Amino acid sequence: MDTEHSTNPFAAGAAYVDGRITPIAKAKIPVTDWGYRRSDVTYDVVGVYHGAFFRLDDHLARFRASMGKMRLEPGESDADIARILTGLVRRSGLREAYVAMDCLRGRPAPGLPYHPAYGRAYLVCYAVPWVWLFTPEQQARGVHAIVAKTPRIAPESVDPTAKNFHWGDLTRANFEAHDAGAETAILTDGNGLITEGPGFNAFAIIDGTVVSPHQGALEGITRKTVIELCGLLDIPCEVRPLTVEAFEDADEIFLSTTAGGIMPVSRLGGRILGNDRPGPISARLRETFWARRAEGWHATPIDYDASVEPALA
Structure with a gap:
């Protein structure tokens, strides 16, 4: 023990x-x-x-x-x-x-x-x-996702750039995914543009360029890190409108969040991406992300030997 x-x-x-x-x-x-x-x-x-x-x-x-x-x-x-x-x-x-x-x-x-x-x-x-938002095993073989029918709450009603507990749409979309045999969902703005998913940002890789939606989503810290990594690795990256059609036809798809880092997608609805495994650019970004984390990139170390204030019950 x-x-x-x-x-x-x-x-x-x-x-x-x-x-x-x-x-x-x-x-x-x-x-x-x-x-x-x-x-x-x-x-x-x-x-x-x-x-x-x-x-x-x-x-x-x-x-x-x-x-x-x-x-x-x-x-x-x-x-x-x-x-x-x-x-x-x-x-x-x-x-x-x-x-x-x-x-x-x-x-x-x-x-x-x-x-x-x-x-x-x-x-x-x-x-x-x-x-972990998705298990290491799910990440290794690629997350299975859908594009939800449920639209994201309009930013005119709830500002998605301020993290909030208004998860009614995200929860409903998660149940859509569950009922379809998938593990998560990506929501649209209701007008044909991709926004985000329950707890993560979404990316598409189109003709070698990493694309992130320009609005309707949280400005994620891991998303910011992805954009930095693309610059470090000389991978083209754009923040712009991302249509559902372009997303569904993308060469690769991946997700990003604090609770998981960079998480490749291997299935989107009925489509199997690549060889049903993470694509090469997604995999490279994920591997680089964790390697740099291990090296202390953007780290604030914690002194576990320092004293702490008395506890209050």
Whole structure:
């Protein structure tokens, strides 16, 4: 038995909830808060691999921008949030972790107008063991996907560049994929253009050029990394409108997300891409991504021997 793991109450994960630190299993939010009842919340997720955060500053900047777009203003600064996340990972001892930062709006206090302008914003952060969106085996043989009939929520209603919990369309599309025997779905804007999927950005490789949709999707940190990698590897890359027809006819398709990196697709609906395995450019990008991660690219190492603040139950 791993004695250290069995005696550490934070080994399964650690959470910070509105100023208090607790084991992940004890983390709670009020069921009356609008973060829960109205999806009045934004969030971000940063990965820890090889004992280091990947692009932590980029994730914090996007989180702050999302909070601004949703008019959420917690008391913690970006430096405070970085310290909180580091402390949670350090307390858990996890070398590979999925680390979330959420900002929720509470319900207005009694006597205040029943309006979101009067709901206090607060943070919930947590670190749990690493989460793969798709298993290593699925990634090695290529993810099986469909283009969903369900369209993405219009950006005029919900801004996709601010990470949010409005997942009704994404969840419905995931069930479409499940019913079709696939593993995930890519959604359109309802007007013939590709947007994104449940938790990931989508890319097509057309005549040797990597193409990413120009709107209707989260400006992913891993997506940003893909664009950087293309520059480093002299692979043409364009951010532009991507039609469903061009996507379905693409030479290769891959997905990108914090919880998985670069993930090739080998089947799209009834079409088998290549030889039913990841294509050469997708595979090269994926291999380079993880090799550079192992070398410490964009890494913020975690000092696991440093002290942590006392826990609050």
